[in-house]
Amino acid sequence: MHKLCFDRAPIGIFRVGTDSRVFTANEQACSSLGYTHEELCGKSIYDIKPDSTPEIVEEYLQKMHESGCVSFEAIHRRKDGTTFPVEVWISPIEFKEYEHRYCFVHDISRRKQAEESLRRAHEELELRVEQRTREITELNEKLKKEIHERTLAEEKLHRSQKMLQLVMDNIPQKVYWKDRDSRYLGCNQSFAEHAGLKKPAEIVGRDDSQMPWVRNAADYQVHDRKVMEQNSADLGLEDSLTLQDENIIWLRKNKIPLHDREGNVIGVLGTIQDITETKRTRESLIKKDEILSEAQAIAHLGSWEYCLETDREYRSQEFFRILGMPDQEAGFALDSMFDHIHAMDSELVRTRIIETLEHGKPYNVEYRIIRADGAERHVHAKGKTVQDEHDRTTKFIGTIQDITERKQTEEALLFTQFSVDQAAMPIFWLSKDGRIQYSNHACNYLGYSPEYLASLSIFHIDPTLSGEKWERDWKRCTEKEVVIFETSHKTSKGTHIPVQLTAKHMENKGREYYVAFVKDISRRIQAEERTTVQLQRLACLRAIDTAITGSLDLRVVLGVILDQTIQQLGADAADILLLNNAYFLEHGADRGFRTDAARQISLHLGRGIAGSVVRERRVIHIPDLRDNEGQPKDIPFREEEKLVSYYGAPLIAKGKVVGVLEIYYRNPQVLEPEEVNFLETLAKQTAIAIDNANLFTGLQNLNTEMILAYDSTLEGWSRALDLRDKESEGHSRRVTEMTVRLAQTMGIRDNDLIHIRRGAMLHDIGKMGIPDRILLKPGPLDADERTIMERHPVYAFEFLSSTEFLQQALNIPYCHHEKWDGSGYPRRLKGEQIPLA
Numbered sequence: 001m002h003k004l005c006f007d008r009a010p011i012g013i014f015r016v017g018t019d020s021r022v023f024t025a026n027e028q029a030c031s032s033l034g035y036t037h038e039e040l041c042g043k044s045i046y047d048i049k050p051d052s053t054p055e056i057v058e059e060y061l062q063k064m065h066e067s068g069c070v071s072f073e074a075i076h077r078r079k080d081g082t083t084f085p086v087e088v089w090i091s092p093i094e095f096k097e098y099e100h101r102y103c104f105v106h107d108i109s110r111r112k113q114a115e116e117s118l119r120r121a122h123e124e125l126e127l128r129v130e131q132r133t134r135e136i137t138e139l140n141e142k143l144k145k146e147i148h149e150r151t152l153a154e155e156k157l158h159r160s161q162k163m164l165q166l167v168m169d170n171i172p173q174k175v176y177w178k179d180r181d182s183r184y185l186g187c188n189q190s191f192a193e194h195a196g197l198k199k200p201a202e203i204v205g206r207d208d209s210q211m212p213w214v215r216n217a218a219d220y221q222v223h224d225r226k227v228m229e230q231n232s233a234d235l236g237l238e239d240s241l242t243l244q245d246e247n248i249i250w251l252r253k254n255k256i257p258l259h260d261r262e263g264n265v266i267g268v269l270g271t272i273q274d275i276t277e278t279k280r281t282r283e284s285l286i287k288k289d290e291i292l293s294e295a296q297a298i299a300h301l302g303s304w305e306y307c308l309e310t311d312r313e314y315r316s317q318e319f320f321r322i323l324g325m326p327d328q329e330a331g332f333a334l335d336s337m338f339d340h341i342h343a344m345d346s347e348l349v350r351t352r353i354i355e356t357l358e359h360g361k362p363y364n365v366e367y368r369i370i371r372a373d374g375a376e377r378h379v380h381a382k383g384k385t386v387q388d389e390h391d392r393t394t395k396f397i398g399t400i401q402d403i404t405e406r407k408q409t410e411e412a413l414l415f416t417q418f419s420v421d422q423a424a425m426p427i428f429w430l431s432k433d434g435r436i437q438y439s440n441h442a443c444n445y446l447g448y449s450p451e452y453l454a455s456l457s458i459f460h461i462d463p464t465l466s467g468e469k470w471e472r473d474w475k476r477c478t479e480k481e482v483v484i485f486e487t488s489h490k491t492s493k494g495t496h497i498p499v500q501l502t503a504k505h506m507e508n509k510g511r512e513y514y515v516a517f518v519k520d521i522s523r524r525i526q527a528e529e530r531t532t533v534q535l536q537r538l539a540c541l542r543a544i545d546t547a548i549t550g551s552l553d554l555r556v557v558l559g560v561i562l563d564q565t566i567q568q569l570g571a572d573a574a575d576i577l578l579l580n581n582a583y584f585l586e587h588g589a590d591r592g593f594r595t596d597a598a599r600q601i602s603l604h605l606g607r608g609i610a611g612s613v614v615r616e617r618r619v620i621h622i623p624d625l626r627d628n629e630g631q632p633k634d635i636p637f638r639e640e641e642k643l644v645s646y647y648g649a650p651l652i653a654k655g656k657v658v659g660v661l662e663i664y665y666r667n668p669q670v671l672e673p674e675e676v677n678f679l680e681t682l683a684k685q686t687a688i689a690i691d692n693a694n695l696f697t698g699l700q701n702l703n704t705e706m707i708l709a710y711d712s713t714l715e716g717w718s719r720a721l722d723l724r725d726k727e728s729e730g731h732s733r734r735v736t737e738m739t740v741r742l743a744q745t746m747g748i749r750d751n752d753l754i755h756i757r758r759g760a761m762l763h764d765i766g767k768m769g770i771p772d773r774i775l776l777k778p779g780p781l782d783a784d785e786r787t788i789m790e791r792h793p794v795y796a797f798e799f800l801s802s803t804e805f806l807q808q809a810l811n812i813p814y815c816h817h818e819k820w821d822g823s824g825y826p827r828r829l830k831g832e833q834i835p836l837a
Helices: 002-008 027-033 054-067 109-168 189-194 214-230 276-298 317-323 334-340 346-359 404-422 441-446 467-479 522-550 554-569 608-616 673-724 731-745 750-761 765-769 783-789 792-800 804-809 811-815
Strands: 012-016 022-025 070-077 083-095 098-107 174-179 184-187 234-242 248-259 265-274 301-307 312-315 363-370 376-387 393-402 427-430 436-439 483-490 496-508 511-520 573-579 584-591 602-604 620-622 645-653 656-665
Touching: 012 027, 027 070, 027 098, 054 070, 054 083, 083 109, 174 189, 214 234, 214 248, 214 265, 248 276, 301 317, 317 393, 334 346, 346 363, 346 376, 346 393, 376 404, 467 483, 467 496, 467 511, 496 522, 522 554, 522 673, 554 573, 554 584, 554 656, 554 673, 584 608, 584 656, 602 608, 608 620, 608 645, 608 656, 645 673, 656 673, 731 750, 750 804, 750 811, 765 792, 792 811, 804 811
Parallel strands: none
Antiparallel strands: 012 022, 012 098, 070 083, 083 098, 174 184, 174 265, 234 248, 248 265, 301 312, 301 393, 363 376, 376 393, 427 436, 427 511, 483 496, 496 511, 573 584, 573 656, 584 602, 620 645, 645 656
């Protein structure tokens, strides 16, 4: 690991001896200098750092010994002669009684380049600041000159304004003048008072946004620009103005462009005349004529007047609009009206007219007309006769009103009333105090008659509703267009029905109502409850799946299954019985029992309810254990645990019964079919868990047997080698014991000790390939014989390398004759090249 970190470090690392020569270096150090590792090793630091001298080196070493580490910046030279800046840290280290120095080198070329770029940018910035300072100074001088010239011009303009002001104050009209930016240059006293100012001088520099007519400021400025751009006067313009007190006045305005001596437009001059009173008088006359026409148009009410002496009828504008005809001023004969009356209604109208003219009866009739465009309309006509001083009838006057919309509304109301009465959805109209004002036929779901419902209030059919809550609901309805909420209604039989109310606030003839549309949501509530149960069961199965896949401890998994079973099925107690090889059902896990009696059960397959569950391979339900005569023998703890109802489900995995899942209730209980199905699903999950645990246990046993077989085989090889070489008998065992003790002392983990033990046991296995004449030779070996003898580690490697489970132990028989100085065999490894194991 140390060597890997050394070689892969992102910075250059040198190890330098006391002679200032490189002993070794990592890949980054070689790469940065352009040398290979062999070329760099042995180089002097003076070759790498050309500006170094013995004095400088001695100074750095002195600092290093004082503080333990020294750092500095330097220039290094590459193999190709180029140089680059670096930052160096030097730290001493003693290794095998030799003193070395570690040099950590970081290339800082980019940092130096950045520092140089920053320096140049700083110098450039200082030059720019100096240049901008000179430019600002020049601009300041120019600005002073312009200010002086402008001051002189303003003084001249002020004198001119005073002269003009004297003239303007003697003009009866309101006068003002502005510059090209629509800012006031002056005005006469009349205009100043109009603007709410005491003196004309106060207006100078202001614009229309600072005047009482700020609402019109944008329009006035647009008009000013138009006059100046077109260089033409705009005279006689009438406009309204809303004052700050919200009063509206009317003004007649004149506006002309102002010119300088060269004829250039420099502003506008305007006059204002208040024409409010004149305007109001004129508009009042027009308004009175319009009001009558508008009132008739709004009411669809036309008027007519028939003169008996001339037999002419005069009609209003709205009369002609009702008939769909253009306005006509000429008189008409009375009979001409019948040209527009529906043929089926003309006789009725004629009769009523005769009754009015001859007998003085009031004229009041509804009939249909045919408009000029062919459309049929309903009208209501009313009239009376007018007598002269001699009590003779001279005129017949009256009105005619289009009531088509009213007729349609009445028909729509009748249709709506019928639709509401026959609607499939219950509808209630409630007053502000909660009294039922109306209910349609669909409200019979409550079991009350419509007459009896009319005597009740909302509080009778909604027992959850309080007076305070009703007031809050009423307020919500008045604030929102529609309010939707859920509650329950009580029927005449006392049952409660969950409903959804869609409520709306309505007004009719000055009275407020709370209109509620009722929807029975019993099915939806039941569906939601079923969905919730399904989700809970899915979560339950998910938890069980997680336990099965996440734990190999069968007790933990079975505990999770029983917890979920009790929670989802509401059981008081539950247990799991496991079928052993002797066909006995024994306790596997339990939950909810008050005593330990359930854990002592051992039941033969041919007995008891649980045995029946296994034999019949189906769920068995006993509603009441107290009625089962044979029960005391089957469940001896029934009375002690006060158990009443029983369900048992077989645990079947791959067609084989492995146990029984039992649940108990301390009260009579009958599960729904869906709950029984869920119990069967839990039983299947339990069977899978048990089967997985059995498979895992079998695999563990098989693995243990294989490991023991491997070790026995290796020990047999070792004993065979000892038998071949009587002089080394017991040698392999002693080496193995000593090697394991040494590894334990070094803190090597138990998982690795097994490989070290195997390697030590087989360290001389290669001697199986050495001829007996050499292996068993009593005297010393000659050179050729020693060469053959030194081949036994290679024979061991070739013999064992094809065995997969010995790969991690292979280095011991292969390298156990290597020496630190490289004089060993077979590969002449030295130092850290020799593997630990």
